[in-house]
Amino acid sequence: MSRINGRILSLAIAAAAVLGLAAPASAGEPHLLSLGVGYYDITGSHDDAADFRLEYRSGWGLWLWPSRVITKPFLGVAGTTSGSFFGGGGVLFDMYLTERIVATASIGAFGYVQGGSDLDLGHPLEFRTQGELSYRFRNRSRLGVAFSHYSNLGIGDTNPGTEVLTLYYHLPLDWLGVRLP
Numbered sequence: 001m002s003r004i005n006g007r008i009l010s011l012a013i014a015a016a017a018v019l020g021l022a023a024p025a026s027a028g029e030p031h032l033l034s035l036g037v038g039y040y041d042i043t044g045s046h047d048d049a050a051d052f053r054l055e056y057r058s059g060w061g062l063w064l065w066p067s068r069v070i071t072k073p074f075l076g077v078a079g080t081t082s083g084s085f086f087g088g089g090g091v092l093f094d095m096y097l098t099e100r101i102v103a104t105a106s107i108g109a110f111g112y113v114q115g116g117s118d119l120d121l122g123h124p125l126e127f128r129t130q131g132e133l134s135y136r137f138r139n140r141s142r143l144g145v146a147f148s149h150y151s152n153l154g155i156g157d158t159n160p161g162t163e164v165l166t167l168y169y170h171l172p173l174d175w176l177g178v179r180l181p
Helices: 003-020
Strands: 032-040 049-057 062-064 069-080 085-096 101-113 125-136 142-151 162-172
Touching (some): 032 142, 049 162, 069 101, 085 125, 101 142
Antiparallel strands (some): 049 069, 069 085, 085 101, 125 142
16 A cells, blocks of 8 residues: 555544544434435446445534534445445535535545446445535435545556445434434
8 A cells, every 4th residue: 555545544544533532513413324326337337237325424523614514424335236335434524505405525435345246446445535415304304416436546456436426315313213322
């Protein structure tokens, strides 16, 4: 692994550790169970497939400047209809553009299994960057659309990368009777 890639990975791990010890962002920030369905390899022609995601987005985090931005940890798994599988986590930044509109940027490290896919991403460690725009309902659930990119940052022999367009629905965990501190 190159020195730069090692530093990026070290920074991501340190940020996740710090966020794991963070205080609650606010009483209004719920823990979210995020369900997603999308189009895998949307900009390529190697592996047109459906993508299904399940994520946990913490209600705990740190408010950043400006005060309408909060950073929180997330964990997730994803699978495609062609057999590819991803599992991992990272850090996200919720930016409240208005009371109802939330822009979210995230970065995470994911283990990758190619499965029956024709698309070989070049390494079992992939990094996902994602941008999302959501509508936040009065009940704190959200409906959003996201565009993400998977890349191994050049640590593999090849680095073709891939993009996914995803429709998300985020449910507050307290709806399911789950109460986290």
